[in-house]
Amino acid sequence: MPSDKELFNQHISQQFNDELEEIRTQLLEMGGLVEKQINDAIVALIEGDAKLAQQVREKDDAINQMELDIDQECLRILARRQPAASDLRLVVSISKIIVDLERIGDEASKIAKRARDLAEDGQAPRGYVECRHIGHHVRRMVQEALDAFARMDTEQAFSVAREDKAVDQEYKTAMREMVTFMMEDPRSIGRVLNILWVLRSLERVGDHARNVAEHVIYLVKGTDVRHIGLKRMEAEVKGSSAADE
């Protein structure tokens, strides 16, 4: 039979686990909302829906507040529980991931602003296909990065980082097309520039999804894979020795 002290420790430990589970859940909720914001911003752009665009902009405050709340809870856990090893990595990773989620929310809000301007001032003559395509791509990356976090899946996290390269390529191609088009039709410059800013925001969303994925790899493996390149990252994830790059 456990002693009183053991029961007390079990109790504390159970409380601590509950707290960790709670911030994990909150992060996934915040992530779900951010993902929806990206989706709604793209829909508002494609469909010229100024009302939906406005809703996206208004919801940004709620995301900012979630960042502050989760961050405060992380700090409270650091101060009171003094977590070690994998618990510490979880708390630190969460406090980093929410920064990227908040920035993704910012980009959704920026896209919504451009969508509203375009809905009000008249549609751009080009670029919607590209925005929809890249938009869906980066939204899926955000979703998969969150999924990788939920399931502690480093392979999936790595595949998100790899996708970011593809997005960068799609972005460059789309930008070149838009610039060519502006030169051919200078009267459309103002409106096409709105599309340019949307493309830029989407590319940034891809970067942040990659950051989230890198934090997931750190959380699971304990290795910081930022700034090391895809090859070495893959070696870390697959557990083989780091390849030259």
Add this chain to the structure above:
Amino acid sequence: MPSDKELFNQHISQQFNDELEEIRTQLLEMGGLVEKQINDAIVALIEGDAKLAQQVREKDDAINQMELDIDQECLRILARRQPAASDLRLVVSISKIIVDLERIGDEASKIAKRARDLAEDGQAPRGYVECRHIGHHVRRMVQEALDAFARMDTEQAFSVAREDKAVDQEYKTAMREMVTFMMEDPRSIGRVLNILWVLRSLERVGDHARNVAEHVIYLVKGTDVRHIGLKRMEAEVKGSSAADE
């Protein structure tokens, strides 16, 4: 006379203080380098110096590495020292500030890339005055944010946050001018777009300087002033009650 135990505790406490002092110093070093990168990137742009631009791009790796090193040291301190209260706030603030410094470094590298393209493909017909002006403005903000950190000066931190509003305004005005100019002279679109991206990067540097300033206020006051607006921020810094906004 102090007992052995007291001497031991003093010793540990001295070591801990040394460690905290060490990461503070490292942060300020990283900040100094980032500030120089911004400065060099602007000079490379204004003077059409492709070689200097290339140097800025090459130095970005060193900044990335500093971020990783300081972050690892912060984590080690969290794990081994389990800091509380203001020590905990210092470690957490440092781990957040270095993220913004690294991003400022990224923007400097992006500006350098545009500077190189312009030096090689021919200068843009407009926009250098604006880039120099806003460039100096945001560089000063970075400098002052770091200074506020070094001296734990919340008034100075607040003034950095306030400056960011002015930069946003300057940015908008400059962007409008560039768009008008592109419409008047479509052949220059490609080169003026490079200036547009530089302006955008500079505006982002201002945002990051503001973030650093907000972390300084948190560090000193213990209040999270992100996302609350300038008026409430000012009330927090000056210690009066929060004004309606």
